Amino acid sequence: MQKATVTILGCGSAMPTRKNFPSSQLLEIRDKQYMIDCGEGTQIRMCQTGVKTNRLGHIFISHLHGDHCFGLIGLISTFGMLNRTAELHIHAQPDLEKIMQPQLQYFCADLSFNVVFHSINPRKHEMIFEDRSIRVFSIPLKHRVPCCGFLFEEKARDRHIIREMIDFYKIPTWRIPKIKQGEDFETEEGEIIPNEQLTRESTPPKRFAYCSDTAYSEKIIPIISNVDCLYHEATFMEDEHVRSKQTEHSTARQAGTIALKANVKKLIIGHYSARYNNQTELLNEAKSVFENTVLGEDMTIYEI
Template sequence: MNFNLTILGSNSALPKINRFSTAQILNISERFFLIDCGEGTQIQLRRYQIKFSKINHIFISHLHGDHIYGLPGLISTFNLLGRKSDLHIYSHSDLEPILSFLLTNIERNLQFKIVYHQTNTKEKTIIYEDKKVIVEAFPLKHKIPTTGFIFREKQQLQTLIKEKIEFYQIPISKRKEIKDGANFTTSEGKTIKNSELTLKTKEPRSYAFCSDTQFSEKTAKYVENINVLYHEATFLENLKIRAKETMHSTAKDAATVAKMAQVKLLLIGHFSSRYNNLDAHLTEAKKVFENTVTATDGFTLSI
């Protein structure tokens, strides 16, 4: 099952030649989730050859321009490409009137439906769920209501070992509970352990996206034991005051959250345009959390 991340944009608000504003694509088993949609996202989708028609769900962390200005253009392109299927957008409730105004005045003949899902910016809630995937939104600490997102693969049912099922003559009515983890008791009263009857399934994978936020211990709680954590690292520690004023994080802040949450890998992004070279961000973060990577445009990861 795929669980692949592609970074489309890794810069903060001001334009930069080689770094676009925040946008990421997470492909979980051919579900292409677009996370944030900064200006130029559709250019980046073309650049990294991601089919527009595959995107049915867009998750927006907050309504600052560098996270949403790509939406009107992308929606317009969807329409030009003849899209008919519903587009689901998960965001703060204020996005709907903003987009609706633009679309009713500029994009009058939209051929598909946009379904808006309101995120709760006060507490952790499930916002999307299907057979294989669950997505949660949780509050971050920024200038306006902002949420992060956690994408989790669901624990798959265990696979039965055919020879064992036949050997113990396990009836069909008992097989579902064994797949769920139950032991089996034979007619003679002997208990057969579940591990003897099933193949072990893989640990479910998870990805957390922490968009614009200042450092918060609460964030670490929300993302505890996640496989891969993306956390913004707009500034370096020498601009800590600026980070506080703008309610952003430093590379050290991001690494501290990763360490507290005991994640496996940290990706840092949302870099201020003042930085051409990001080596200092990496060095600063690695001092606190060794397994850190700078997730710049075009970075891909198979989780």
């Protein structure tokens, strides 16, 4: 069975630390890659983590603070040096294209591939992208600048075929894809074999939500409810809740509360303020509310 994973390339906040680069994640679902945010040094983290990004076609940018997008120009330049040919799609607020075009024209004039910008409206919850494998929805967040998270929903997977039934009914190979999608099978004798006899339930499709940067906002709960994995920022500890309110960030306890109220299966926290050397304290605070919390760490792969 194919696993869905998210690789955290950076989960620091605006100020980088020895441990954490700024925000970037690489989601892998059904052999495709989707990047979420691209802070400075993302391409370096990819290199250090040993991820190849041949299957990366789409990058989603949550908001236009530097720690979420300064790595784009370097990544694109490097893709150019590697003679990439596939289009690279960037989904972001329209200002990003305006700011990046002069840089692309100057530094990437002879690019071997097209960079295609797609405009997103961070204030609306809507489907912003769809391919054969997934749908991506925006999640309006509450931050100092317009900002949205992203919900990645895998499309229904094919049903699992029961090998013995294929042999028993001598089903020809060319019929199998349709049967996996739910069709019944008619034998040469005209007998109809119902699909349930030939297949088992498909693996439930995965759902992953990325919510950073955001103040505590219960408005997101209906959107992210029951996801397999939620990445939610936890910039501060609860004892800094005044500061977290001012800067429109969340505390670890608030991240845990959102996870609990949204009944998610797993919570990953991140976007830690540079002031915390010991991030275990942040983990413990989130865990005190929502037990199945894991500490986001740079260069680490998490199963969804």
